[in-house]
Amino acid sequence: MQCVVLAAGEGKRMRPLTAKKPKVMLPIVNKPMIEHLVLAVRDAGITDFVFVVGYHEQEVRNYFKDGSEFGIKIRYTVQKKQMGTGDALMAAEGLVDDTFLLINGDMVLKCADIKKFISLPPPCLGVFESSHPQDFGVVTVESGMITGHVEKSKNPPGNLINAGAYLFEPEIFKILSSVTLSERGEYELTDALAGYISECRLSACTLESWLDVGEPWNILDANELLSENLSDDIKGTVEDGVFVKGTLILGKGSVVRSGTYIEGTCIVGDNCSLGPHAYIRGFTAIGDDCHIGHSVELKNSVILPCTKIPHFNYVGDSVIGSGCNFGAGTKIANLRHDNKNVKAAGRDTKRRKFGAVVGDNVMFGINCSVNTGSVIGSDVSVAPGSFVEGKIDSNTRIGR
Incomplete structure (x- = not known):
């Protein structure tokens, strides 16, 4: 069996994190x-892959190459213009010749679910029971067969959603060739399912675990989910006087300095410096070449490579881009006083606690304050003592 992975999109809802990389390459x-x-x-059990790439495709190619380092074989095909999932799959025509698994590249699936899914006869659709089905395409199921599919609706007919995982035969390409442009100006894969549904041929496979990584704050959800069941792996140096209460993964050349307290699960890349006297709280991931300094507190955050958070800073429930620098005393708030869900760029994060999304190469002066739900573009410069909130465009200067 082969697997086709759709990895061509930019991920506009992930901006500014996708300004220079495709969404599927964001770290978890x-x-x-x-x-x-x-x-x-x-x-x-599948080792033969076809990657459909497009936006900043070279980053995907450079990382995975031919797949041999990962024990797989990869061939690439390009979706030259992002015109929908149906169009993306059509780019793989001619590269698959038997039953194949099709998956969106921006989700988290567990191996056990995949094994169960690929053991079923095609065509088959992976479905998941969601607490907020209005955000997804919703399916209705009777006796294990899909009987209807409704795109995002304020009043969905149920809570089973299309999870973006499919088991197809090559006949799907013939069906797709007759699909016309949707109202959004795209060739929708879901339009190709209509015939299967009307003929009662599309079965449903309920997934036990699934997560869509469609918004920046979903990175935190995925980071927590994939941090489960990790074990200590310390390749760097932990000085005397460091207290670790939980799991620590520490990369080569990294140092955790005396007085630092780590609780929960913490993942630290290569060539990082933590402390002295830092406080790192659960489900925090720190990329390569980062500096987390004296009396800094990080909580449930994802920090991309080459970022410096060096003195008396607090970062909670946030996603911080690469190459950023935090001036001493700069802090990010993560809780509304009314305890309502935090909104970011007008979108409900569905999180009571969420700090900020910060793009690449953002420079903060000393003693800056960043309010909950702020979305700060790349290459922004923030003057000392500034208050930041809302959506800030890239290449903006705030304050004096």
Whole structure:
């Protein structure tokens, strides 16, 4: 069996984190999100992959190459213009010749679910029971067969959603060739399912675990999910006087200095410096070449490589881009006083605690304050003592 992975999109809802990289290459537990998915598929028994790439495709190609380092074989095909999931799959026509698994590259699936899924006869659709089905395409199911599919609706007919995982035969390409442009100006894969549904041929496979990584704050959810069941792996140096209460993964050349307290699960990349007297709280992932300094507190955050948070800073429930620098005393708030869900760029994060999304190469002066739900573009400069909130465009200067 083969696996086709859709990895061509930019991920506009992920901006500013996708300004220079495709969404599927954003890190979760310090590895590109697509890597976790590919390894789960490999461990389920599939080693022949087709990657549909497009936006900043070279980053995907450079990382995975021919797949041999991961124990798989990868061939690439390009979706030249992002015109929908149906169009993306059509780019793989001619590269698959038997039953194949099709998955979106921006989700988290567990190996056990994939094994169960690929044991079923095609065509088959992976479905998941969601607490907020209005955000997804919703399916209705009777006796294990899909009887209807409704795109995002304020009043969905149920809570089973289309999880973006499919088991197809090559006949799907013939069906797709007759699909016309949707109202959004795209060729929708879901439109190709209509015939299967009307003929009662599309079965449903309920997934036990699934997570869509469609918004920046979903990176925190995925980071927590994939941090489960990790074990200590310390390749760097932990000085005397460091207290670790939980799991620590520490990369080569990294140092945790005396007085630092780590609780929960913490993942630290290569060539990092933590402390002295830092406080790192659960489900925090710190990329390569970062400096987390004296009396800094990080909580449930993802920090991309080459970022410096060096003195008396607090970062909670946030995603911080690469190459950023935090002036002494700069802090990010993560809780509204009314305890309502935090909104970011007008979108409900569905999180009571969420700090900020910070793009690449953002420079903060000393004693800056960043309010909950702030979305700060790349290459922003923030003057000392500034208050930041809302959505800040890239290349903006705030304050004096």
